[in-house]
Amino acid sequence: MPFEKKTPPKVGKPKTSAAGAAAVASSMNHVMRTAGPVRGTKALLELNQKDGFDCPSCAWPDPDDHRAVTEFCENGAKAIASEATTKQIDRSFFRKHSVADLLEKSDYWHDQQGRLVEPMVLREGATHYEPIDWNDAFELIGSQLKSLDNPDEAIFYTSGRASNEAAFLYQLFIRHYGTNNLPDCSNMCHESSGTAMKQAVGIGKGTVTLDDIHEADTVICIGQNPGTNHPRMLSSLETCVENGGKIIAVNPLKEAGLMGFAHPQKISGMMGKSTQLATQYLQVKVNGDLALLRALGKEIFERDALDHDFIANHTNGIDAYRNVCAAADYDDLCKRSGISRKDVSELADSVLSGDKKLITCWAMGLTQHKNAVATIREVANIHLLIGAIGRPGAGLCPVRGHSNVQGDRTVGIYEKMPEPFLAAQDKEFAMTCPREHGYDTVEAILAMHQGDAKVFFALGGNFLQATPDTHFTGQALQNCDLTCQVSTKLNRSHLITGKTALILPCLGRSERDTQIEGDQFVTCENSMGIVHLSKGKLEPSSPELLSEPDIVARLAEATVGNTEKINWRWLIGNYDRIRNLIEKIVPGFAPYNKQVRQPGGFYLPNDTKRRVWNTPSNKAEFGAADMDQFEVADGHLVLQTLRSHDQYNTTIYGLNDRYRGIGMGRRIIFLNPEDMATRDISPVSLVDITSYWNDGERHVEKFYAIPYDIPAGTAAAYFPEANPLIPVNSTALESNTPTSKSIEISIQSSS
Ligand SMILES: Nc1nc2c(c(=O)[nH]1)N[C@H]1C(S)=C(S)[C@@H](COP(=O)(O)OP(=O)(O)OC[C@H]3O[C@@H](n4cnc5c(=O)[nH]c(N)nc54)[C@H](O)[C@@H]3O)O[C@H]1N2
Ligand SMILES: Nc1nc2c(c(=O)[nH]1)N[C@H]1C(S)=C(S)[C@@H](COP(=O)(O)OP(=O)(O)OC[C@H]3O[C@@H](n4cnc5c(=O)[nH]c(N)nc54)[C@H](O)[C@@H]3O)O[C@H]1N2
Numbered sequence: 001m002p003f004e005k006k007t008p009p010k011v012g013k014p015k016t017s018a019a020g021a022a023a024v025a026s027s028m029n030h031v032m033r034t035a036g037p038v039r040g041t042k043a044l045l046e047l048n049q050k051d052g053f054d055c056p057s058c059a060w061p062d063p064d065d066h067r068a069v070t071e072f073c074e075n076g077a078k079a080i081a082s083e084a085t086t087k088q089i090d091r092s093f094f095r096k097h098s099v100a101d102l103l104e105k106s107d108y109w110h111d112q113q114g115r116l117v118e119p120m121v122l123r124e125g126a127t128h129y130e131p132i133d134w135n136d137a138f139e140l141i142g143s144q145l146k147s148l149d150n151p152d153e154a155i156f157y158t159s160g161r162a163s164n165e166a167a168f169l170y171q172l173f174i175r176h177y178g179t180n181n182l183p184d185c186s187n188m189c190h191e192s193s194g195t196a197m198k199q200a201v202g203i204g205k206g207t208v209t210l211d212d213i214h215e216a217d218t219v220i221c222i223g224q225n226p227g228t229n230h231p232r233m234l235s236s237l238e239t240c241v242e243n244g245g246k247i248i249a250v251n252p253l254k255e256a257g258l259m260g261f262a263h264p265q266k267i268s269g270m271m272g273k274s275t276q277l278a279t280q281y282l283q284v285k286v287n288g289d290l291a292l293l294r295a296l297g298k299e300i301f302e303r304d305a306l307d308h309d310f311i312a313n314h315t316n317g318i319d320a321y322r323n324v325c326a327a328a329d330y331d332d333l334c335k336r337s338g339i340s341r342k343d344v345s346e347l348a349d350s351v352l353s354g355d356k357k358l359i360t361c362w363a364m365g366l367t368q369h370k371n372a373v374a375t376i377r378e379v380a381n382i383h384l385l386i387g388a389i390g391r392p393g394a395g396l397c398p399v400r401g402h403s404n405v406q407g408d409r410t411v412g413i414y415e416k417m418p419e420p421f422l423a424a425q426d427k428e429f430a431m432t433c434p435r436e437h438g439y440d441t442v443e444a445i446l447a448m449h450q451g452d453a454k455v456f457f458a459l460g461g462n463f464l465q466a467t468p469d470t471h472f473t474g475q476a477l478q479n480c481d482l483t484c485q486v487s488t489k490l491n492r493s494h495l496i497t498g499k500t501a502l503i504l505p506c507l508g509r510s511e512r513d514t515q516i517e518g519d520q521f522v523t524c525e526n527s528m529g530i531v532h533l534s535k536g537k538l539e540p541s542s543p544e545l546l547s548e549p550d551i552v553a554r555l556a557e558a559t560v561g562n563t564e565k566i567n568w569r570w571l572i573g574n575y576d577r578i579r580n581l582i583e584k585i586v587p588g589f590a591p592y593n594k595q596v597r598q599p600g601g602f603y604l605p606n607d608t609k610r611r612v613w614n615t616p617s618n619k620a621e622f623g624a625a626d627m628d629q630f631e632v633a634d635g636h637l638v639l640q641t642l643r644s645h646d647q648y649n650t651t652i653y654g655l656n657d658r659y660r661g662i663g664m665g666r667r668i669i670f671l672n673p674e675d676m677a678t679r680d681i682s683p684v685s686l687v688d689i690t691s692y693w694n695d696g697e698r699h700v701e702k703f704y705a706i707p708y709d710i711p712a713g714t715a716a717a718y719f720p721e722a723n724p725l726i727p728v729n730s731t732a733l734e735s736n737t738p739t740s741k742s743i744e745i746s747i748q749s750s751s
């Protein structure tokens with residue numbers, strides 16, 4: 001992969017609070033530079049308004065009642081700037097640049113080139129993409145799909161920006177075609193949360209609302225960096241603090257956004273005055289969370305601070321959990337987590353304070369480890385012990401990533417969709433959905449690599465760069481006969497392809513979507529289960545662009561054709577028709593078209609809020625996992641991969657990581673200064689990194705070593721630069737999520 005810059009990054013002091021005037025300045029700079037004053041200002045004014053479009057950046061909810069005119073954050077503004085850019089990539093661009101030439105450019109450069117505006121094809125053996133007519137493109141894909149021996153030789157990936165409407169039609173088409181091969185970005189993201197929560201409380205979704213966060217006594221933010229990845233969450237945390245609540249951070253890195261927040265919509269915040277957020281900051285070792293939580297559980301048992309009524313009436317399995325806590329040795333747990341007994345005791349004081357209104361928020365710092373499911377069950381255990389679920393101010397809050405990743409699952413993007421959904425679909429559409437489970441993301445890579453899958457289709461995303469083991473995944477994609485990407489922006493998945501490749505450019509969230517019956521809106525579900533509408537207002541980048549639902553409908557028409565019950569193009573004329581179908585299949589939506597037009601949308605039902613548990617026992621279940629932690633050989637380090645402040649997953653907006661004090665560089669590795677000293681590695685020198693797995697070693701070269709406040713024995717590097725180090729077979733138990741935050745490495749100075 002090409003280097004961003006051959007010069008070393010600028011290294012400054014990490015910040016101790018987030019947002020403030022610098023965030024506003026950075027937002028405006030990005031938007032005005034790429035989208036210009038007119039398109040840019042219009043985009044920002046429409047963002048997250050009740051009749052505007054949903055921010056494509058993260059899944060944090062908007063306030064139910066009052067919305068400031070500027071209800072967006074710096075990173076939402078960057079996402080919009082990237083989408084609303086006036087620069088364009090058309091046929092002349094592809095005539096000028098061969099695929100080989102584009103492969104030499106960086107991901108940052110790719111994003112700078114502008115929007116994809118016409119369908120393009122890379123024919124077998126060709127060096128350049130060339131234009132293709134939309135009809136010919138669908139004909140090409142349709143005939144290829146129809147020629148496969150078995151529908152299971154095709155894979156249909158989804159990234160979490162797809163709307164409910166696009167996603168529902170997509171899965172309907174794919175199941176008509178005959179496969180459940182529906183891997184999605186969730187497989188790499190919150191799959192562990194969904195798996196653990198379904199086991200523990202019977203639903204794989206968060207159980208709290210924004211109001212709950214505001215009134216909590218204690219909010220634990222564990223394995224999550226909201227200052228960068230969910231900046232609007234900081235105002236909710238600030239409100240909690242103002243109401244007398246306490247924030248506790250659990251993170252190997254001292255993240256600015258967890259320490260303090262200068263509200264950019266308040267004068268005090270703009271003047272640089274910040275609210276202190278975390279009052280206790282636990283710098284846990286990477287993957288030391290299970291040990292820390294187990295120590296907390298042990299402490300709660302020892303203080304006999306249990307909610308006995310709740311446990312008796314609502315839960316199962318307390319004895320087994322009590323036994324594993326009793327058997328655990330404090331010193332061992334403290335050694336594993338890196339957190340002292342005194343700190344655990346202070347944590348317990350907070351958790352047990354007030355009315356024990358505890359909320360735990362988490363993200364990738366918990367989900368991307370081998371023992372992720374066990375760790376999240378342990379989070380649930382703490383809540384069950386004190387009855388902190390299903391009452392105001394208390395509950396579990398997995399903070400979702402992509403803005404509609406939760407909605408996509410709700411409407412059927414899942415390789416293991418449950419029987420009631422499939423049965424409802426069979427009945428409604430007189431079809432027979434396949435029942436055999438499909439491939440998840442990792443299984444899809446393996447299947448393509450083995451030659452068991454021949455067509456890869458992606459509704460959004462950047463499969464090559466988002467998945468582990470970049471070189472292996474590249475070979476897997478190159479094994480395919482055909483790879484197709486529905487995309488807004490150029491990315492590396494357009495460049496490492498099957499024998500034939502297609503780019504199908506689509507409208508972005510911010511753009512007006514006009515169909516036969518007029519302008520349409522789409523709908524999304526945020527992290528708190530609120531379904532709301534999103535209506536694009538900007539002039540489309542090109543009249544050639546099709547909406548995602550339209551692309552799916554045309555593909556379905558070219559592949560399975562209209563059925564007795566489904567006329568694909570008719571459905572596209574007015575998206576109300578698609579929503580009318582969704583409400584027939586998925587409980588909780590009806591009357592979808594009416595409810596979603598209410599300002600702010602509507603909540604999907606969530607039984608945990610009424611303390612109804614949809615588990616096989618109809619009780620909430622304690623887990624009692626064995627103590628297990630990722631361990632590495634002597635002299636090796638545990639590497640976690642994370643996001644900088646200037647990226648959205650694989651989309652690189654800029655080369656700075658302001659809060660961590662990094663300027664102009666991404667090929668860097670954060671290391672503990674003592675770990676550097678014992679290896680004779682000087683600050684900001686170049687190192688090569690080797691990762692270890694049972695199938696051999698993987699290497700990347702020339703990363704700058706940055707001394708940083710991070711627990712000894714652990715390291716951090718940016719995703720996707722470090723992805724070639726992640727073994728495809730290293731995944732979480734049960735959820736099969738790649739262990740992007742537990743990688744065994746060694747480092748040596750570059751020769
Ligand atoms: N601006 C912006 N917003 C985004 C995204 C983006 O790329 N850019 N991505 C979106 C997506 S899809 C997602 S899933 C979310 C991701 O949101 P996050 O999960 O916040 O993203 P990461 O950067 O992966 O950060 C993980 C955090 O976990 C910590 N961590 C790592 N390992 C451990 C561990 O073992 N224990 C604990 N306790 N902490 C650990 C890291 O130090 C880091 O602070 O953000 C969404 N929002
Ligand atoms: N090492 C490591 N790897 C990780 C992670 C990690 O923490 N560490 N995180 C994982 C996580 S949490 C996730 S969610 C995945 C993300 O995986 P993906 O969702 O596959 O990746 P993105 O980078 O979000 O996708 C970016 C591309 O989406 C396209 N796009 C943008 N907007 C739209 C749109 O509106 N419609 C369409 N059709 N396309 C659009 C653009 O072409 C852009 O290039 O990565 C995972 N990979």
Ligand SMILES: [Mo]
Nearest residue numbers: 189190401402
């Ligand atoms: Mo994600």
